[in-house]
Amino acid sequence: MTTHRLAVIPGDGIGTEVTPAAQSVLDAVAARHGFGFDYREFDWSCERYRTEGAMMPADGLDRLRDHDAILLGAVGSPGVPDHVSLWGLLIPIRRTFRQYVNLRPVRCFDGVESPLRNADVDLVVVRENIEGEYSQIGGRINSGFPDEMAVQETVFTRVGVSRIADYAFRLATTRRHRLTSATKSNGIVHTLPFWDEVVAERAQGFPDVDWDAEHIDALCAKVVLDPGRFDVIVGSNLFGDILSDLTAAVAGSIGIAPSANLNPERDFPSMFEPVHGSAPDIAGRGVANPIGAIWSAAMLLDHLGHPEAATEVVDAIAAVLSETPLRTPDLGGTATTSEFTAAIVKRVA
Numbered sequence: 001m002t003t004h005r006l007a008v009i010p011g012d013g014i015g016t017e018v019t020p021a022a023q024s025v026l027d028a029v030a031a032r033h034g035f036g037f038d039y040r041e042f043d044w045s046c047e048r049y050r051t052e053g054a055m056m057p058a059d060g061l062d063r064l065r066d067h068d069a070i071l072l073g074a075v076g077s078p079g080v081p082d083h084v085s086l087w088g089l090l091i092p093i094r095r096t097f098r099q100y101v102n103l104r105p106v107r108c109f110d111g112v113e114s115p116l117r118n119a120d121v122d123l124v125v126v127r128e129n130i131e132g133e134y135s136q137i138g139g140r141i142n143s144g145f146p147d148e149m150a151v152q153e154t155v156f157t158r159v160g161v162s163r164i165a166d167y168a169f170r171l172a173t174t175r176r177h178r179l180t181s182a183t184k185s186n187g188i189v190h191t192l193p194f195w196d197e198v199v200a201e202r203a204q205g206f207p208d209v210d211w212d213a214e215h216i217d218a219l220c221a222k223v224v225l226d227p228g229r230f231d232v233i234v235g236s237n238l239f240g241d242i243l244s245d246l247t248a249a250v251a252g253s254i255g256i257a258p259s260a261n262l263n264p265e266r267d268f269p270s271m272f273e274p275v276h277g278s279a280p281d282i283a284g285r286g287v288a289n290p291i292g293a294i295w296s297a298a299m300l301l302d303h304l305g306h307p308e309a310a311t312e313v314v315d316a317i318a319a320v321l322s323e324t325p326l327r328t329p330d331l332g333g334t335a336t337t338s339e340f341t342a343a344i345v346k347r348v349a
């Protein structure tokens with residue numbers, strides 16, 4: 001029997017509630033397909049930061065390295081600055097393991113009400129995940145004086161833009177052959193014209209994909225007014241991040257949205273995590289929507305070579321939403337995390 005070694009980092013807040021939910025779905029579907037998971041859990045979190053002074057131990061990345069994949073909940077806690085939790089754990093994992101693709105599918109499930117009147121959403125945001133606006137290049141000077149200043153440089157490399165564009169175009173060829181590149185080359189006159197040029201070059205390798213570039217502001221408006229026109233949207237680290245929260249909300253709730261941080265070459269483990277954060281406003285009450293985490297687990301199954309099991313998990317989510325009234329409070333229901341999860345487990349087991 002194949003056993004996959006998974007590193008599990010539940011993190012903070014609702015991360016610790018939705019991650020076990022995803023694991024129980026993984027176990028149930030794996031058992032039926034004749035494979036299994038060997039989990040190693042790590043308590044790396046803001047809680048650990050408070051007691052140990054670091055989100056993870058100094059050799060943390062090495063400890064993750066020999067796993068087949070990483071399942072993560074969310075990090076972040078009031079009192080710990082968000083850049084500490086992000087740069088102390090998530091970003092080092094994404095960068096060290098060259099997870100340069102952040103894949104964020106969005107779907108409007110039957111039975112989930114969208115805030116929009118006619119939301120027919122089925123799209124994937126492909127976010128560049130290791131360069132762009134999230135850069136350490138820059139600094140602050142004159143702290144405390146009137147001329148205090150901060151500078152942060154955006155970094156786009158030809159290699160980085162090419163590989164994310166190629167990934168997105170290739171993905172579009174497996175879907176509806178439509179791609180939109182998020183830009184803002186009218187206002188940001190060095191980096192984004194470069195992004196546009198490289199995307200246009202890569203597009204030539206995919207003549208059967210119908211593509212265009214949209215300025216991010218107009219694109220946001222179009223996503224709200226007519227989300228059904230989009231298939232694959234490729235964007236920089238910042239644009240992709242913003243777009244994926246927007247598209248997730250358009251589809252009904254950020255609690256539904258999954259993500260995969262992929263190292264497509266498979267030189268390193270990839271990481272799977274819901275798009276949402278630790279939601280301190282609802283943490284500890286057992287009412288977090290587990291769909292984002294469970295759908296992320298489905299993406300993990302796909303990545304590890306179990307596409308049928310992955311499809312069954314997503315179909316189970318769709319079936320519970322369309323055939324039963326079970327909903328967590330973010331979707332207008334009264335179900336708890338464990339009640340909803342139990343319904344999914346029953347379908348896939």
Ligand code: NAI
Nearest residue numbers: 074075076077082255275276277278279281282288289330
């Ligand atoms: P958030 O995603 O945690 O919460 C935003 C809103 O959505 C809240 O009202 C929350 O209750 C709701 N929500 C989120 N996930 C939900 C779920 N599964 N079920 C039901 N409702 C859900 O974003 P926020 O409030 O901006 O950040 C909170 C903390 O999480 C911060 O410390 C932030 O840095 C961190 N964060 C961590 C991320 C990660 O680990 N990848 C991503 C985003 C934020």
Ligand code: MG
Nearest residue numbers: 241242245275
């Ligand atoms: Mg985000």
